[in-house]
Amino acid sequence: MEKxxxxxxxxxxxRGERKQSLCPVSGKCGGCQFVDMPYKEQLKKKQRQVEELLxxxxxVKPMIGMEEPAHYRNKVHAVFAFQKGRGIVSGIYQEKSHRxxxxxxxxLENQKAGEIIQSVRELAKSFKLKAYDEDSGYxxxxxxxxxxxxxxxxxxxxxxxxxxxxxxxxxxxxxLCKLHPEITTILINVNNKRTSMVLGEKEQVIFxxxxxxxxxxxxxxxxxxxxxxxxxxxxxxxxxxxxxEYAQLTGKETVVDAYCGIGTIALAVAGQAGKVxxxxxxxxxxxxxxxxxxxxxxxxxxxxQNDAGRFLTQMAEAGxxxxxxxxxxxxxxxxxxxxxxxxxICPKRVVYISCEPETxxxxxxxxxxxxxxxxxxxxxxxxxxxxxNIETVTLxxxxxxxxxxxxxxxxxxxSN
Numbered sequence: 534m535e536k537x538x539x540x541x542x543x544x545x546x547x548r549g550e551r552k553q554s555l556c557p558v559s560g561k562c563g564g565c566q567f568v569d570m571p572y573k574e575q576l577k578k579k580q581r582q583v584e585e586l587l588x589x590x591x592x593v594k595p596m597i598g599m600e601e602p603a604h605y606r607n608k609v610h611a612v613f614a615f616q617k618g619r620g621i622v623s624g625i626y627q628e629k630s631h632r633x634x635x636x637x638x639x640x641l642e643n644q645k646a647g648e649i650i651q652s653v654r655e656l657a658k659s660f661k662l663k664a665y666d667e668d669s670g671y672x673x674x675x676x677x678x679x680x681x682x683x684x685x686x687x688x689x690x691x692x693x694x695x696x697x698x699x700x701x702x703x704x705x706x707x708x709l710c711k712l713h714p715e716i717t718t719i720l721i722n723v724n725n726k727r728t729s730m731v732l733g734e735k736e737q738v739i740f741x742x743x744x745x746x747x748x749x750x751x752x753x754x755x756x757x758x759x760x761x762x763x764x765x766x767x768x769x770x771x772x773x774x775x776x777x778e779y780a781q782l783t784g785k786e787t788v789v790d791a792y793c794g795i796g797t798i799a800l801a802v803a804g805q806a807g808k809v810x811x812x813x814x815x816x817x818x819x820x821x822x823x824x825x826x827x828x829x830x831x832x833x834x835x836x837x838q839n840d841a842g843r844f845l846t847q848m849a850e851a852g853x854x855x856x857x858x859x860x861x862x863x864x865x866x867x868x869x870x871x872x873x874x875x876x877x878i879c880p881k882r883v884v885y886i887s888c889e890p891e892t893x894x895x896x897x898x899x900x901x902x903x904x905x906x907x908x909x910x911x912x913x914x915x916x917x918x919x920x921x922n923i924e925t926v927t928l929x930x931x932x933x934x935x936x937x938x939x940x941x942x943x944x945x946x947x948s949n
Contacts, residue, residue, distance in 0.1 A: 561627050561634045565641065565919040572602050576915060579923050583913045586890045590897045591908030591927070597771050602918035605765045607681045607747075609646035610731060611636070613654070613674045615664040622664075623654045623677065631667060631729075641919060645715065646679035649690060652712045653677050660705055665695045667727070673699075675724055676731050680756060682747035683766035687717045689745045691758045693731060697723045699739070706740050717741050720758055732759055744821075746828075750774075750801040755824050759817045761794040768916045772886065772926060773801050775912050776859060779884045779928035782806050786856035789848075789880075791841040791871070796822030798859050798886075799834050806857075809834040812844045842870035849877035859884045866892030869899070876904045883929040888916075890923055897927065905932045 556568050567575045576598045584593045599605065611623040614633040624636035638647060657664070657674055665672035676693035690709070692699065699705060699721060710716050718741025724733030736743075736758060744757045749766060750773050756762050763769035776798065782788070782805035790799035793811035795818050803809050811834060813819050819838040826834050837844060841862070848855070858880045860867060866889065875883065883906070887893035890913075900906050909928045916924040 556640060558624075558634050558636060562625055562636075564625065564628075566921045568640065568919050570919075572598070572918065575918065579913060579915065579921075583890050583911070583923060583925060586894045587897070587908075587911055587925070587927075590894070590901060591911050594910060594912040596913040596915055597768070597775070598915045599768060599918055601767075602915075603640050604642060604644050605767065605918065606642045606646075607683050607766055608762070608764045609639075609642040609650065609679045609681075611650045611677050613657070613664040613676065615666065615672070621654055621657050621662075621674070623650055641917075643679075643681045645688065645713075646681055649679050649688070649709075649713050649716070650677050652709060653690070653692070656705060656708055660701055662700070670695075670727060678722075678731065678758065680745055680758075680762075682745050682756075684748035685746055686715060687745035687747070688713070688715050689756070689758065690716055690719045691722050691732070692719070693722045693724050693733070695723075695725050697721065697735065697737060702739060710740065717745060718743055722758060749797055752797075752800045752825070752829050754795055754797060754800075755821050755828065756795065757817055757821055759815070760821050761815065761818055763797070763916070765916045768914055768924075769797075772914045772916065772924060773798060775914065775926050776884050776886060777802055777805070779910070779926065780805075780857050780859070780882060782857065787854060789845070789855050789858045791845065791858060791860045792862050793822060793836065794818050794861075796825050796834070796836060798861065799836070800825055800829055800831055802859075803831045803834050807833065810855075811836040812839050812841050814838065814840050842868045842874060845871055845874035845878065849874045853878065855880045857882045857884065859886070861886040862892075864889045864892065866896050872896060872899050876900070876906075879904075879931070881931055885927040885929065887925045887927065888922065890925055893925055893927065897929075900929060906930065907932050 576596050580596045612633055613623050616622050622635040624634045627634045662674050663672040665675040673694050675695055678691040680689040706719055719739050721737045721739055722732050723735040744755050746753055746755055750770055785807045788806045788809045790811040793799050793813045796811050799809045799811040816838050819836050822836040855878050906929045909930050911927045914924045
């Protein structure tokens with residue numbers, strides 16, 4: 534393992550000096566904008582971008598980078614197609630198109646997941662399974678999704694099919710598990726609609742328990758096929774450690790975790806809060822969040838399925854008191870309904886986790902321009918090395934309640 538990591542480090546030291554890209558499909562894929570830029574330069578470039586967008590709102594701390602930036606994605610998706618002269622291929626959509634670019638190895642993706650996808654492709658050929666054709670709507674195999682538990686090593690394989698029937702299903706499963714005994718569960722997901730969505734509504738477990746578990750911030754989490762779970766486990770722990778530091782919990786606070794997903798933040802901070810309320814629109818994620826609270830024997834957290842803006846508005850109308858709000862909205866940012874309700878509730882501190890600096894700047898302008906809130910500190914975190922994506926955690930506090938930033942929560946960060 535150490536030898537492999539050492540080789541990985543060497544591969545990234547001189548990438549800026551090479552004329553030929555380290556990724557043979559980088560010109561077609563478009564997913565890794567910085568694939569041939571030295572990692573330190575990537576961090577500097579992203580740091581400048583955040584400072585340019587957010588410096589008027591508060592101090593931007595140095596970006597938290599990775600020691601080992603390659604192969605960090607614990608969730609890997611491949612689309613399948615038929616190409617003349619090649620037969621069944623698997624890979625990703627070319628940027629701004631639905632043309633499939635065949636991919637053998639990806640510098641971002643978990644290596645074991647990539648190997649499993651290659652095996653599925655070869656088995657599909659030997660079992661004479663036809664790849665789905667988006668134009669005609671015919672064919673069976675559309676996508677394969679693989680999720681890997683960073684700490685547990687558990688592996689989920691989701692076969693996304695155009696119909697619920699997989700020919701020679703038992704033999705297919707046996708062959709795949711023989712090739713990859715680390716697989717702990719396999720599901721069939723049925724997507725028979727002409728849509729750009731990867732997963733359909735119906736699922737069938739054909740091997741194992743139908744989900745995997747992983748450990749994050751000292752908690753154990755159940756992860757189903759449709760659950761939102763941060764794709765970079767190492768950096769997620771660094772991100773949540775910073776968010777917990779910003780929250781400054783003392784054990785008495787009422788906390789809201791908005792856009793809570795499967796409850797990762799809510800459960801991570803529950804031991805340092807009086808009461809935690811998680812709200813999430815996705816019903817599958819809420820179901821997993823409730824299960825995760827039970828797995829970790831945490832009883833001071835309640836989860837609700839609702840739109841975050843609507844839920845916070847209802848809390849404001851009911852006169853509910855909240856001390857700290859964690860918010861982790863989608864790339865489009867928060868909604869005016871949510872932000873307006875947040876100002877009505879007026880928590881002492883707001884910890885805003887953002888995956889898009891531009892919408893973060895927009896929302897910070899709203900929050901600081903119409904209230905007594907000030908941005909106290911901003912820390913960017915490199916969750917997505919070799920891409921242009923940036924994660925940022927920001928602390929907003931009431932102008933008359935500016936806490937000293939001291940770590941009050943212990944979060945184990947795995948730097949391996």
